[in-house]
Amino acid sequence: MDLVLDIITWILMLTGCVLLIITGFGLLRLPDLYTRIHAGGMADTLATFLIFIGLALQSDDFLVTAKLLMVIVFVFFTSPTASYALAHASFVAGLKPMLDTTGSDQRDSADPDEGKD
Amino acid sequence: MIIYAVTAIAILVSIAMALGRAILGPTSYDRILAANAIGTKTVLMIGVVGFLTGRPDFLDLALVYSLVNFIGTIAVLKYFKFGTLRGGLTSTQGKD
Amino acid sequence: METETLALFVDLFLMVLLVAGALTVLTVRNLFVATMLLGIVSFTMALTFVSLDAVDVAFTEAAVGAGISTVLYIGTLALVGAQEKTGVKFSAWPLAICLAVGAVLIYATYEMPPYGSPDNPAQTHVAPRYVQVSPTEIGVPNMVTSVLASYRGFDTFGEVTVIFTAGIGVLLILSQRRRKRDDEAEEEAQKKGTQSKLRVSLTGLGSQHDLVPHIVAKLLIPFIFVFGLYVQFHGDFGPGGGFQAGVIFAAGFILHALIYGLQFTQRVLSPQVALILIVAGVLIYGGVGIVSMLMGGNFLDYNVLLPDSVAGQHIGILIIELGVGITVAAAMLVIYYAFVGRAEPVNKLPD
Amino acid sequence: MLRTISLFLVLMAVWLLLSGYYTPLIISFGIASCLLSALIARRMEVVDNEGHPLHLGPRIVFYWAWLLKEIFKANIDVAKCVLFPKTYLRPNMFTAKVTQTSDLGKVIYANSITLTPGTVTVDLDNDTVMVHAMTENSAEGVKSGEMDRRVTAVMGEA
Numbered sequence: 112m113d114l115v116l117d118i119i120t121w122i123l124m125l126t127g128c129v130l131l132i133i134t135g136f137g138l139l140r141l142p143d144l145y146t147r148i149h150a151g152g153m154a155d156t157l158a159t160f161l162i163f164i165g166l167a168l169q170s171d172d173f174l175v176t177a178k179l180l181m182v183i184v185f186v187f188f189t190s191p192t193a194s195y196a197l198a199h200a201s202f203v204a205g206l207k208p209m210l211d212t213t214g215s216d217q218r219d220s221a222d223p224d225e226g227k228d
Numbered sequence: 229m230i231i232y233a234v235t236a237i238a239i240l241v242s243i244a245m246a247l248g249r250a251i252l253g254p255t256s257y258d259r260i261l262a263a264n265a266i267g268t269k270t271v272l273m274i275g276v277v278g279f280l281t282g283r284p285d286f287l288d289l290a291l292v293y294s295l296v297n298f299i300g301t302i303a304v305l306k307y308f309k310f311g312t313l314r315g316g317l318t319s320t321q322g323k324d
Numbered sequence: 325m326e327t328e329t330l331a332l333f334v335d336l337f338l339m340v341l342l343v344a345g346a347l348t349v350l351t352v353r354n355l356f357v358a359t360m361l362l363g364i365v366s367f368t369m370a371l372t373f374v375s376l377d378a379v380d381v382a383f384t385e386a387a388v389g390a391g392i393s394t395v396l397y398i399g400t401l402a403l404v405g406a407q408e409k410t411g412v413k414f415s416a417w418p419l420a421i422c423l424a425v426g427a428v429l430i431y432a433t434y435e436m437p438p439y440g441s442p443d444n445p446a447q448t449h450v451a452p453r454y455v456q457v458s459p460t461e462i463g464v465p466n467m468v469t470s471v472l473a474s475y476r477g478f479d480t481f482g483e484v485t486v487i488f489t490a491g492i493g494v495l496l497i498l499s500q501r502r503r504k505r506d507d508e509a510e511e512e513a514q515k516k517g518t519q520s521k522l523r524v525s526l527t528g529l530g531s532q533h534d535l536v537p538h539i540v541a542k543l544l545i546p547f548i549f550v551f552g553l554y555v556q557f558h559g560d561f562g563p564g565g566g567f568q569a570g571v572i573f574a575a576g577f578i579l580h581a582l583i584y585g586l587q588f589t590q591r592v593l594s595p596q597v598a599l600i601l602i603v604a605g606v607l608i609y610g611g612v613g614i615v616s617m618l619m620g621g622n623f624l625d626y627n628v629l630l631p632d633s634v635a636g637q638h639i640g641i642l643i644i645e646l647g648v649g650i651t652v653a654a655a656m657l658v659i660y661y662a663f664v665g666r667a668e669p670v671n672k673l674p675d
Numbered sequence: 676m677l678r679t680i681s682l683f684l685v686l687m688a689v690w691l692l693l694s695g696y697y698t699p700l701i702i703s704f705g706i707a708s709c710l711l712s713a714l715i716a717r718r719m720e721v722v723d724n725e726g727h728p729l730h731l732g733p734r735i736v737f738y739w740a741w742l743l744k745e746i747f748k749a750n751i752d753v754a755k756c757v758l759f760p761k762t763y764l765r766p767n768m769f770t771a772k773v774t775q776t777s778d779l780g781k782v783i784y785a786n787s788i789t790l791t792p793g794t795v796t797v798d799l800d801n802d803t804v805m806v807h808a809m810t811e812n813s814a815e816g817v818k819s820g821e822m823d824r825r826v827t828a829v830m831g832e833a
Contacts, residue, residue: 128238135245137757145807151265152792157750177692178287185294191789192540193298196305198797201257251348259360270367285562292386296575300394302537312402313664316585317534539782542726546716550686553708554693
């Protein structure tokens, strides 16, 4: 039984790790702010969920499990709010998103002057 | 458990990449995004380190971050939108 | 061995991140960007404390770094603007002095006792006594709390006084009566139901109602308060205590002020009441000291508070932690009120 | 008043889960703390059917289960985008109608959109959301209106 739990934890947390690395990669690689927000969202949602569920499977204390689940719930409430606040702030400040390009003219929107009016 | 150590290293690498975004910019918003991303990863790291060292009372720290970390971003939104923190974000300001 | 290598790796990695973050803060000219990067440095610092097993310090860093400092910095930027003064001349002397001092400090580290060695002076001086005796003498599971609140209660009293002074000082400098007319005009506008000039978006883009933060804040504010109080009362058992609790509690109020506006929050807890609370916290702390003197002990000697000395220690620590919590929360709030209440809208957006 | 009492009970449950020390002293501190928090929350006017939405009941739990499945699928999409931007990345922005009438429903909808990576709510106005999507595929998830329908059903407004 313990072995099964261990294997599940391994799978969950390794998937979480892969997602985290992809997130970091996406933050560096994607062409403009709005697409990077999507990449950041991966770590906020699924990676957090997988890693903390993996930890919860390993804890034998009920209260620790409860705290882990609480962290997940709070992160699921606050992280989209923070993302919205960021996206809305940059939208209000006039930062234009880069729309439907095929990756060749990526550098356009990464221009710092875009933020100004 | 080796998986804790693996996860901790993955989180650190991810933090380093986000820090790279913070250093590169180019706009302020990218840096806020990087700060947010590092915040979430700090929550993860604290949870994992707590299990790695066998002291789950670290989870209280993770709870603090998950509860109050978005306040800063809301302040940023308000500053960008109104240039001040005085007024409310909504016009439904409560009944008098 | 495995874990040691891992710990070393983590520490080194964090150090590199810390230095990189700090250097970036130094090089950026836009103060707003610097603020955001300071947030990152704070996260890394908290992780470093966690890795050093200093949970209480990490907790303080977490509470302050996540909840308060960014908001206060932005409040300051709204006062002074986000652009650093240009044309600062480069001068060689300060750089030379800094480098020289740094070199001396690095040289000095070679004389330091090895990291984590059991024969270090820090480990052989008073620490063994704390470790051996405090469980029976104080009876509190979290040794940090028994050191801070009991053995070194006098020091902590000094720290609370520092926070008290900071709150009062900010209040004296920033909250002199001014712009009375503006305040009245704003209130008038609010009564008439029109948008006051402060709540018009700078670029005119975007919706007027920010529903998302509004509703989520409404949902979370009660939980922030309960969590703050939980930290307050469980400082004896785990990480936490008055300082952290006060900051978290104040963060709840600050979130409310961000969403509903300063005026409404000041109607919930007026600046005058906050001022009284700052003083009350210090008085509660000092009062415990006076009571213990009246009951025949030394200042802040909790043993005499109750017939059973361990129970006396326990109750003494609980009460002074409460005093610390009240002072910290009220001081944070007063500082926020003072900064934000004075700010005019900035007319230029940062990049 | 009833809402304040139920908020108090919820907070008390959270306290008991956090605390782990069930001595009379600590539990009475817990009761006092939860009471204080509930009263301050009431004074701040955050306790209404938006700030303390108990009326949603168990329906919201089923919704979360469905949302989790969507998050799974969306994460795979975004991961593909990050790894192969040339083939998959098609950022676009569009507005969609919001059919919920209550503020809470709109916010649940907007946050659900943001929670599924690949779509981010940029602006939420009276009855429209402006969404930035990473691919046509993820945009389709919002445009098809299934999430909107489900949120409306959870809110009991359909």
